[in-house]
Amino acid sequence: MNNFSVDLTNCDKEPIHIPGKVQSHGFLLAIDKTNYSISYASENAETFIGTAVSNILDQPVASLTGFIKQQEPDFNLEDLLKLGMIRKSFDAISPLPVEINNKAYYLIINQSATNWLLEFEPLTLQYDIQSSIGRSASSMLQGKSVPALLKAGAAEVKRLIEYDRVMIYKFLEDGHGEVVAEEKEKHLEPFFGLHYPASDIPKQARELYKLNLTRLIADVNTIDAPILTFRENTPLDLTNSSLRAVSPIHIQYLKNMGVHSSFSISLISNGELWGLIACHNYSPKFIDYKAREGSKLIGEILSSALEFRQEEEDSEIVEGFKDTAIVLAEHLSRDQYLVDALTGHSTTILNATQGAGVAIIFENKLKTIGNTPEDKDIWELAEWLKNNSDESIYYTHRLSEIFNPAKMYKQVASGILVGSISKSPDEIIIWFKPEQISKVNWAGNPDKAAAPSEGLLQLSPRKSFEIWSQQVNNTSEKWLPEEITSVLRIREIVVAHINKKANEIRLLNEKLQTAYEELDTFSYTISHDLRTPLTSIKTYAELMLKNKSIDENGQKMLARILTGADKMNFLIKEILNLARVGRLEINFERVNMTSLINEVTSEVLTAYKADKAELILGQLPDVKGDKTMLAQVFTNLISNAVKYSSAAQKPRIEITATENNSEIVYAVKDNGIGIDNRYYDRVFELFKRMDNVKEIEGTGVGLAIVKRIVERHSGRVWFESKLNGGSTFYVAFKN
Amino acid sequence: MKTPDIFYVEDDTDYAFFMQSAVQEVKDTLNLTIVEDGKEALTKLQSFVDSKVKPKLILLDLNLPGLSGLDLLKFIKDIPYLKSIPVILFSTSDNPDDVKASIEFGANAYLAKPNGYENLVKCLHSVHDFWFNQHLRLN
Numbered sequence: 115m116n117n118f119s120v121d122l123t124n125c126d127k128e129p130i131h132i133p134g135k136v137q138s139h140g141f142l143l144a145i146d147k148t149n150y151s152i153s154y155a156s157e158n159a160e161t162f163i164g165t166a167v168s169n170i171l172d173q174p175v176a177s178l179t180g181f182i183k184q185q186e187p188d189f190n191l192e193d194l195l196k197l198g199m200i201r202k203s204f205d206a207i208s209p210l211p212v213e214i215n216n217k218a219y220y221l222i223i224n225q226s227a228t229n230w231l232l233e234f235e236p237l238t239l240q241y242d243i244q245s246s247i248g249r250s251a252s253s254m255l256q257g258k259s260v261p262a263l264l265k266a267g268a269a270e271v272k273r274l275i276e277y278d279r280v281m282i283y284k285f286l287e288d289g290h291g292e293v294v295a296e297e298k299e300k301h302l303e304p305f306f307g308l309h310y311p312a313s314d315i316p317k318q319a320r321e322l323y324k325l326n327l328t329r330l331i332a333d334v335n336t337i338d339a340p341i342l343t344f345r346e347n348t349p350l351d352l353t354n355s356s357l358r359a360v361s362p363i364h365i366q367y368l369k370n371m372g373v374h375s376s377f378s379i380s381l382i383s384n385g386e387l388w389g390l391i392a393c394h395n396y397s398p399k400f401i402d403y404k405a406r407e408g409s410k411l412i413g414e415i416l417s418s419a420l421e422f423r424q425e426e427e428d429s430e431i432v433e434g435f436k437d438t439a440i441v442l443a444e445h446l447s448r449d450q451y452l453v454d455a456l457t458g459h460s461t462t463i464l465n466a467t468q469g470a471g472v473a474i475i476f477e478n479k480l481k482t483i484g485n486t487p488e489d490k491d492i493w494e495l496a497e498w499l500k501n502n503s504d505e506s507i508y509y510t511h512r513l514s515e516i517f518n519p520a521k522m523y524k525q526v527a528s529g530i531l532v533g534s535i536s537k538s539p540d541e542i543i544i545w546f547k548p549e550q551i552s553k554v555n556w557a558g559n560p561d562k563a564a565a566p567s568e569g570l571l572q573l574s575p576r577k578s579f580e581i582w583s584q585q586v587n588n589t590s591e592k593w594l595p596e597e598i599t600s601v602l603r604i605r606e607i608v609v610a611h612i613n614k615k616a617n618e619i620r621l622l623n624e625k626l627q628t629a630y631e632e633l634d635t636f637s638y639t640i641s642h643d644l645r646t647p648l649t650s651i652k653t654y655a656e657l658m659l660k661n662k663s664i665d666e667n668g669q670k671m672l673a674r675i676l677t678g679a680d681k682m683n684f685l686i687k688e689i690l691n692l693a694r695v696g697r698l699e700i701n702f703e704r705v706n707m708t709s710l711i712n713e714v715t716s717e718v719l720t721a722y723k724a725d726k727a728e729l730i731l732g733q734l735p736d737v738k739g740d741k742t743m744l745a746q747v748f749t750n751l752i753s754n755a756v757k758y759s760s761a762a763q764k765p766r767i768e769i770t771a772t773e774n775n776s777e778i779v780y781a782v783k784d785n786g787i788g789i790d791n792r793y794y795d796r797v798f799e800l801f802k803r804m805d806n807v808k809e810i811e812g813t814g815v816g817l818a819i820v821k822r823i824v825e826r827h828s829g830r831v832w833f834e835s836k837l838n839g840g841s842t843f844y845v846a847f848k849n
Numbered sequence: 850m851k852t853p854d855i856f857y858v859e860d861d862t863d864y865a866f867f868m869q870s871a872v873q874e875v876k877d878t879l880n881l882t883i884v885e886d887g888k889e890a891l892t893k894l895q896s897f898v899d900s901k902v903k904p905k906l907i908l909l910d911l912n913l914p915g916l917s918g919l920d921l922l923k924f925i926k927d928i929p930y931l932k933s934i935p936v937i938l939f940s941t942s943d944n945p946d947d948v949k950a951s952i953e954f955g956a957n958a959y960l961a962k963p964n965g966y967e968n969l970v971k972c973l974h975s976v977h978d979f980w981f982n983q984h985l986r987l988n
Contacts, residue, residue, distance in 0.1 A: 650863040656966035
């Protein structure tokens, strides 16, 4: 009939709904809907009804009347089938208690394409099970959480069918299964928490579990009965059959576990197979049809409760994520620093996913919460992400297989979910999920001898666990769509926040820029306009001094006016210089520093009449820059050196330069009064003069000009100094 | 009409006063004509052309109300009769841009106004020595 040969490689293709065999604890007849004749019969029917199958095949259904007795006197199978057809269902008819050779049986009728399936199985239950099912349901529903509900469900099924082990087996996203609840006899090794690879329950088996909600394998050691027919090439579809024989692979699987009888109840949630209640007995144990139907009812109640509770729990998770986003948005609006807002309170970005750790990299700083790889590993990972992902969101649940260095820390970071938070690819948040295997508890003793590892025999729970372990090696739990949505939400909040801040800074910058330009123009104009009346004041004073009729006192006062005017004039000139540095364009050329420095020093030394100062000049390499401005820089620096060392016994000024690949650094060193380092930051500020130089002439503009010129040359200026120990000013120019 | 030795355009009456005084100090026979704005200067310059008399030296303040020193400079250099007269731009500004522009427009010299009276006198001595003695010798 059916020559499909089965091995492990084609497990997924085995046509198990048309096995051509039934389990032999009952027997099957098929009745052709068109002519009410017996179209198929299982070979073992003979042992029940006492006549060879060949005698009844293709005979009218009425021919069975002699073999099968019903409690009601005028039992007629044909009428029964017609009744079922009119009602379009046999639910009200099945199971029909009948008697064959003085033994009680149930007749269960189902549809199969153009046939009716008539299955006879022993009636064993002597009491009514209905009332105990009601009690089971209500005690089961007291479980508040999903795990409690499952545990109670398993307990109730176990009570009802009295099997050695009842497990609730949940199908996870990738098809693999996990035992999420278990009720068992004490002496049995627990399977709770074990994971099984998807291949343990192949896809077409899962489809059948959706159509046929219970499945009994009464005894794995009995020999199946073949289905006989005279119809060639039209195997009987046994989808709705409860006697349907079991795949040899599955039988072997059960045998490996020492299971003699197996029973399963499908748990359906939102139209999908959520899981199974899998029941094992370690000796043959048939379950009466009514008990099976009772279990099915418990399964259905559990399914709908699950659906509800799971939705409740899922929506709790989603609500939790949403709350996190709201709280973080509040922190961001209140806190000064972004990273503090996201990590510093009781609700943090860690709450945005179900990850076990999170890292944020912002403004070149790294901050982590929870279980994360080490900082150096995160930096390396971030660098890799920068080069390998230009998406705003990136996630994987098998990082170490894509990014080799992650093997070192796969225990904590097999899963990563990355959200960029600014235009810079360096600024990101990474959530981490641990490797799944490290989360799983192996309930049994993994060293206990497993079944021989050849051929079909390799299937066993422990082997399954090993297979699954290999499959999930290097992987974390997958990132849920809810988690990704949550990260997108957080990302949007953070990005909007950063943009807002950036915008504020940009506007401020523009305002500053304008203000700066205005200030330059203003200082230029004001200085210019101030000079004209100042010149008049000075000149009139000079003219009056020429007047011999003014007495000595008047002469003195006029002299004071002149001094004041000169001071003011000098100050204005300096401000004018400073403003001009900002306004003028830089004329880059190669400047001969030896001649520039020589000119400047001789001018300065003359101006300050510093004949006794010793001047030491080192190598003075050429510099690229604006000659006039460079002269200003060195005039200021050398003037300072001369001025502030003038009180020294032997003033010494050294001007040297060092050159490396990128910079030429000039140093102007004196042995003068020095600068108190407490005021380091104020030295280059406009009009800031140190306490110890009050006696020395100066405006506080010189170093501000130096700084401005050097900055306009993209150079650097700094100093080293000690109070009363001299100062060295350094100017670095780009080479 | 008496030919001025120096024709000076200056809106700052104080400075005009200093100049007058300083010029006398350099050489009391030097004849200085001062006008206060560009419009007046134009009229005067035109009268030089018409009467065929020309000053030996023209000093122009750069910043004048209305017509600027540079405008006057252009005007002078465009008129054949006047263009041979040495013109010195005279300003408080020592802005290199101003100096550059003045020379480009044909100024013979650019002088930043000296600070104080003594300096002004010194400056005018130099001007006098160069433009009235040496310069004449060159001619």
